[in-house]
Amino acid sequence: MRTAVAALLISFAAAAYAHSPIEGLSGFYTGLLHPILATAHLIAILSLGLLVGQHGGAHIRWALPSYLTALALGLAAAGLGAAGPAPSLLLMAAALGGALVALRPTLPPALSLVLALLLGLAIGLDSAPESSTARERLAALVGSGVGAGFVMLYVVGLTDYLRQPWQRLGVRILGSWICASAVMVLALSLAPEKPAAPSPGEAAPARQTTPALGKESSSRESARASAAT
Amino acid sequence: MRPVIGSLSFTVLLLALAGTAYAHEGAGVTGGFSSGFLHPILGWDHVVAMVAVGLWGAFLGAPAIWILPVVFPLVMALGGALGVAGLPVPAVELGIATSAVVLGLMVALAARPPIWVAAVIVGTFAIFHGHAHGTELPEAVSPLAYSVGFVVATGLLHLCGIVFGLLVRWPTGRMVVRAGGGAIALAGVTFLAGMV
Numbered sequence: 001m002r003t004a005v006a007a008l009l010i011s012f013a014a015a016a017y018a019h020s021p022i023e024g025l026s027g028f029y030t031g032l033l034h035p036i037l038a039t040a041h042l043i044a045i046l047s048l049g050l051l052v053g054q055h056g057g058a059h060i061r062w063a064l065p066s067y068l069t070a071l072a073l074g075l076a077a078a079g080l081g082a083a084g085p086a087p088s089l090l091l092m093a094a095a096l097g098g099a100l101v102a103l104r105p106t107l108p109p110a111l112s113l114v115l116a117l118l119l120g121l122a123i124g125l126d127s128a129p130e131s132s133t134a135r136e137r138l139a140a141l142v143g144s145g146v147g148a149g150f151v152m153l154y155v156v157g158l159t160d161y162l163r164q165p166w167q168r169l170g171v172r173i174l175g176s177w178i179c180a181s182a183v184m185v186l187a188l189s190l191a192p193e194k195p196a197a198p199s200p201g202e203a204a205p206a207r208q209t210t211p212a213l214g215k216e217s218s219s220r221e222s223a224r225a226s227a228a229t
Numbered sequence: 230m231r232p233v234i235g236s237l238s239f240t241v242l243l244l245a246l247a248g249t250a251y252a253h254e255g256a257g258v259t260g261g262f263s264s265g266f267l268h269p270i271l272g273w274d275h276v277v278a279m280v281a282v283g284l285w286g287a288f289l290g291a292p293a294i295w296i297l298p299v300v301f302p303l304v305m306a307l308g309g310a311l312g313v314a315g316l317p318v319p320a321v322e323l324g325i326a327t328s329a330v331v332l333g334l335m336v337a338l339a340a341r342p343p344i345w346v347a348a349v350i351v352g353t354f355a356i357f358h359g360h361a362h363g364t365e366l367p368e369a370v371s372p373l374a375y376s377v378g379f380v381v382a383t384g385l386l387h388l389c390g391i392v393f394g395l396l397v398r399w400p401t402g403r404m405v406v407r408a409g410g411g412a413i414a415l416a417g418v419t420f421l422a423g424m425v
Contacts, residue, residue: 039371039373039374039377040373043373043377091373099303102299102303169295169299172295172299173295173298173299173302173384176298176299176300176301176302176303176384177302177377177380177381177384179302179303179306180302180303180305180306180309180376180380181306181373181376181377181380182373182376183306183307183309183310184306184309184310184313184359184363184366184372184376185366185372185373185376186310187309187310187313187314187363188313188366188367188372191313191314191315
């Protein structure tokens with residue numbers, strides 16, 4: 001009988017996750033993975049990294065230090081409780097950066113600097129951790145800084161390294177993909193919400209007095225959330 | 230009593246070893262990306278048209294071979310945005326099936342129009358394809374991941390067509406590519422016939 005009870009208890013046991021937004025991880029590692037798992041952050045970093053690496057030279061020298069500085073400032077502000085940017089801001093940055101990479105106009109390095117400053121600040125502010133203790137919050141902020149910083153460094157470095165014509169073309173295609181992905185979700189998050197269609201047998205006027213909680217609204221919330229997380 | 234306890238223990242042990250069943254696997258970013266990635270791939274009308282874009286690009290040579298894969302996603306995004314915003318585009322499915330016929334014929338006939346004509350033809354069909362994907366986007370678990378998934382899948386289908394289209398460098402390969410275009414046009418005709 002003891003065997004049966006023991007086996008029963010084992011069957012009910014589950015992995016313990018202590019208030020972690022990513023199951024099984026907390027603190028530093030949660031922050032480290034945040035720029036990779038938050039799709040809006042990832043494509044925004046990718047677009048700027050591709051843009052800066054594509055132009056190389058002065059663009060890299062100007063943009064990287066300003067990005068890292070702005071990222072640190074944004075993370076510090078987020079740690080002190082500053083509000084994050086509008087969720088669609090990162091998508092706009094990704095769309096703009098992707099379009100510039102795809103079309104490849106000649107750009108002054110000052111533009112890369114400004115974009116890097118804005119993006120670093122936005123990503124830092126949008127990386128406020130949800131940890132309960134101050135120590136975990138600090139660790140998550142440091143992790144976010146390391147993650148967002150290294151992803152940018154890798155993307156810029158790799159893009160600058162790619163010099164063959166077909167590799168340069170691949171970079172432009174990636175920019176086009178990023179722009180296209182961001183534009184469609186921007187359209188979703190900026191489109192005016194429609195009232196949900198009345199279900200069969202339900203009177204339309206009664207439906208109008210009820211807040212729409214159907215798929216339209218939930219998907220838009222999801223779009224905004226996906227941009228925010 | 231002992232055999233009963235033994236079998237009970239064994240049963241509970243089996244239950245403990247059983248894994249979780251996922252009827253609708255994939256949620257969050259994964260579910261959004263995978264559903265978006267599969268959307269163009271699981272629709273044959275999308276597959277043949279996107280491969281035809283790549284084939285035609287390779288057939289036309291530079292600069293079309295690189296202009297089409299860069300421009301197509303951007304124009305497709307406009308169609309997708311129309312779909313997301315709920316703005317209707319007339320006869321979307323007809324346009325997608327027609328795209329397979331027209332693009333397949335362009336490859337089969339070895340048509341080499343000016344690059345702007347090719348861009349207009351491909352761009353027009355990109356609107357239809359983008360609209361079809363875009364209307365599904367609001368239903369996605371993670372719209373951004375869905376969007377990334379279907380754009381990447383579309384681009385990879387172009388790449389399949391471009392790589393296959395590189396055979397045009399050889400006389401036999403040129404015939405094979407043109408035959409591929411003919412097969413795509415025929416597939417498009419069957420899609421059109423299925424709608425009638």
